[in-house]
Amino acid sequence: MLRTTLACALAVGASLAALPASAHKGPDPLARWVFNNDAVNGRTCKAVIGPDARIEGGAEVVADGLGESLHFSGRGSMVVVADDLLAVKDKLPSRAMTVSAWVSIEKPQEFGGLFGVLQDNGGAETGWLLGYDREHFYFALATDGADDGDGQMTYLRGSARHERGRWAHVVAVYDGETMELYVNGELDGSSDAQSGDILYPEHAAVTIGGYRDDNENYPHAGSVREVAVYDSAATGAWVEHEFSHRKNLVALRPERTRPPGRADAFNFLVRPYLQYGTKHEMTVMCQTTTPGTTVVHYGPTADCELSESSDNLNEIQEVTLSGLDPETQYFYRVESQSDTGETVLSDVSTFATAVNDDTPFAFAVFGDTQWNAVVAARVASHAWAQRPSFLLHAGDLVDTGTNDSHWTQHFFPSMHELISRVPLFPVLGNHEQDAENYYQYMSLPDPEHYYSFRYGCAEFFMIDSNRNVGADSEQYAWLDRQLDQSTAKWKIVCHHHPPYSSDENDYGDLWKTNQSTRGAERVRPLTQLYDAHGVDIVWNGHIHSYERTWPVRDGKAVEAGAGPVYMITGGAGGGLETPAPTRSFFQNVVRRGHHYVMVHVNGDTLEMRSFDIDDRMFDTLTIQKPTAKTAD
Structure with a gap:
């Protein structure tokens, strides 16, 4: 906006200035609504004067010490006049x-x-x-x-x-x-x-x-008593x-009473999920319907005999398990308690800590889940069936980052089967809108909008391409240092906007003109770092289709191993887009359709396999690092 x-x-001071003579002293309103049990009947609120209104979502009449009001959950609830x-x-x-x-x-x-x-x-x-x-x-x-x-x-x-x-x-x-x-x-x-x-x-x-x-x-998340x-x-x-x-009313304590007959309201709004797993730590997060504290029970068996807790009273709760053994399977379950003593207990789930450098691993990649929870859930289920070590998400997790319901009703329910068992490593897309929700739901190294992590023999560099990534930017300087210092065999970068794209109209309508930047020029300065520091793969989203480029170096397609491969995997939910009518110099494989990618890493070998919404493989790639020669 x-x-x-x-x-x-x-x-202003204590005195109040009067408005002109047109000001009223108490005429009837055009419309007025008082929200109580007398006015609210099911999904209808009868007006005192004016049109009756329709109640949407989880809004309900609640009581406090001085009467009743309509409570809005913030999860899709609204009154439509x-x-x-x-x-x-x-x-x-x-x-x-x-x-x-x-x-x-x-x-x-x-x-x-x-x-x-x-x-x-x-x-x-x-x-x-x-x-x-x-x-x-x-x-x-x-x-x-x-x-x-x-x-x-x-x-x-x-x-x-x-x-x-x-x-x-x-x-x-x-x-x-x-x-x-x-x-x-x-x-x-x-x-x-x-x-x-x-x-x-x-x-x-x-x-x-x-x-x-x-x-x-x-x-709105809160209550409304009356409006005129x-x-x-x-x-x-x-x-x-x-x-x-x-x-x-101003002095009334901020609490409310549940309406008669309502079932126990304390529950998981977002079921437990995993964040930022390393060889020795795993962060477990969840959200409850009202503020609570959380205990994570965990251990090497389903008995979960160890525990770690957070005493902070919050709706979104975060507990980090430390002192874990590398490449080890653990069991966990989450118990949350409200300030009134109500409890909710999750099912037992599992996770595994990150592997050592010489151990093979695999990870799933997708992006642009956005609003389409049905497609996202299918993609997540297919990916989980292949047992990845973690999920790399290329941004646009939701359609509107400031809308609570897009997280609680779209993203987390659709991803639960996967991210309750493997950690999620995301980057910000433009649809997140840099919203506070993203930073509340994600637990990542500061400053969170960019960060890196090591997994096995690979290091991953996660960039926020919504912000400045030019040569004079904070992220550019940080990435230059991090890539230079990295000792990982594989260097992989992820950011939402693609430097190279064969899309039909995002960068110039190629059905009407031959003029197109064929990618986001604003992020293209980063490619200089990828060339200079030997980056292997760059993962992007934003374009809702699949694309794998030839290796690209200095703005030209080169032979295998001479430059990074750029991958667009924006097909995990958003409305699909189409490649341009003519081929780009960098284009190797393009495909319109929902999809996900699995990446398997074993020492000098990286294998990539791409699957459609029906779990049929449609593309593969193997990258082989040159074997070091030994002296005769």
Whole structure:
């Protein structure tokens, strides 16, 4: 998203300035929803006034010490007032407006939404939204007066910090000239960047408990007690008066009671999986539905008589097992406990520590699992059947990195059969959006967006190609040093964007013109390091097809052993792409179709075998290191 205008919050004192004469002192709202058991019936919320709303996903009425509210899980839950604003246009303000809401936030996010209707896609910015970011509430608005042709939105961010789990009364006010944001009865920021009538999108959903437009969907994690929208601008006195009715909510402890009849809610949201395995360590991670502590029981038999624990109370939990023996099979199971004493216990699973330099091993490679959990699960199952030592993932693990449900409902369920038994070594793709979710779910060496690891006689260098990788960049300098210092027999690099690609249109539409960069020029400076330091294979994703190049050196195809082979393996789930109509100089094998790759390493020999979605092998490659000659 392009944030072309950002209004800074203006600090205010104790006095509140009144708005112009158009401000209301308490007229009926255009629409109002109060979320309690009287209003909510199944998947429908009956409005106090205005249109009834539809409840999606795991939103449910919960109780606290002062009443009831609708709790949003953050995993696809949302309230939809209308799938398209045209259906409720008469219930939306046209110029002056006030939006009032009682809300709590359990998981801050960069673009959290509470109530609104908007499109914010690149330079096209229309509509309005009451929302929050990782620290503050905001009021987003686009109007005719600031229209630059396709709309320009102001994100008015307040200065008061929201507290996790605490109730807050948040009010957005616009009188046709001035935007104001109030938090708990006090003015928290104002802006005159917008003026005139509200500029609405041609189409957009009207939602409560989420930020949704055509290309983004960020569900709210927290609770909403009530929401109202008016077609006039409130005065500061009115906002203060509204807050006073329920100001005791602000002091309420951040807890909630499960609704009657609900089954035990404490469970694994993400079942245990493995991260960053070495010869002597393995990291076990999981996520529970509410914060808890975790014990990992493990050992050389299924009795799992040893244990390691983490006392940190978190939803996403991480325990590193240390002091392990190399190339050894272990058994493990995870036990998590909530702060109220509820427990959940996983099934027994297995893992193996990394091998010594002289022991053969194998690993699976795929990328771009994205949204397609069905295909990803098939690929993972086929790969697991071949018993790899670990999984190398070339990025785009999910479709939208900021969307919790894409991790909890797409990626981890589809990968469970594989990554519950072998460690996952990923790189960031563009679809991860550098989201906090990635860094929460992954446990990798600092700074996590780039790192290296040694496995057997190979060393792997994992690069974030979303960031700068030019010759003057931090990653370039780091990679230059690491490759120079590496003593591994095999040097393998992985990053999401391919320096060389035969794709039909990602780098120039080769069905309409003969002009194409045939790969991401932005990452091509890295190839100088690969040539200089004898890199053997470079793994990429991004293009949703399969490609194996000839060895390439100095931008030219060369004979076997004279340069690195570039591999695109972006076929583990994303929508498929097609090669260009003419052959690239570097092209050896291209194929449209979902797939995965197995790599087998034994000393001087590396064998690569590629399989389609039906587990049929369609490509092979053997690379043989030259045998050192002995003196006569």
